């Protein structure tokens with residue numbers, strides 16, 4: 392039997408477009424889809440300056456493919472969750488910033504996937520939920536680690552205990568996504584943002600992706616020292632020095648230009 396590819400991957404210059412392509416199952420994430428995402432992440436080279444993760448169909452993702460979970464025993468369940476953690480960590484702490492374009496369902500593991508990305512652009516049809524509570528299970532793709540930081544532990548608790556759904560259109564979701572855009576405009580907005588991200592120095596993007604979260608999680612003394620170290624490292628690069636000269640000599644764009 393020929394297997395249809397669950398991911399559509401396209402390069403455009405420095406931007407890598409990765410599209411989940413399982414619309415008939417609302418982009419529910421089975422192991423094959425998760426592993427395909429991991430393969431793409433493993434293959435990213437420094438020529439890619441930003442990745443955009445988006446989805447075919449009306450929904451970003453209906454979360455974990457529940458048909459797979461049903462068959463797992465305790466040990467398999469543990470390793471399955473750890474596999475999710477591995478892939479989510481490769482997104483968050485990988486080679487390149489990732490911008491996610493959200494629409495329709497962004498629920499369960501789909502929300503965990505979105506939360507691992509660096510920027511989220513939500514079209515107005517997006518809704519966020521954690522149906523794990525109602526399905527009798529628990530989040531297993533890193534939501535406990537990432538979501539409280541985005542929306543607060545109180546809101547995550549509410550979502551899991553009561554099945555609360557948040558709608559992008561209500562504009563109550565500042566923590567879920569940094570941007571809310573009209574229907575069908577997510578990819579255009581994500582591309583605009585990716586192009587900006589691609590103009591940063593590699594060290595700035597690295598520091599934001601890897602050092603900022605580490606500082607955020609550590610004590611203030613240690614965090615301040617880490618900040619000083621990465622600030623010193625970043626300003627030392629030839630490219631940073633050139634950018635500072637460009638500004639001082641009137642060649643750089645001003646804020647907002």
Ligand code: 1HE
Nearest residue numbers: 415416417419453454455456457458496499500522531532
């Ligand atoms: C699925 C899944 C899925 C759809 N696993 N097959 N996630 C959930 O509990 C969300 C479950 N899904 C839904 O609530 C709805 O499907 C939607 C609101 C997202 C979309 O509704 P709708 O009416 O557009 O589609 P549908 O008719 O419900 O689904 C279309 C098909 O996709 C159907 O299969 P078909 O063979 O009957 O056509 C559905 O069974 C299938 N489908 N969602 C498997 N999730 C790392 S741990 C994370 C733990 C979790 O993510 S738990 C949350 C799981």
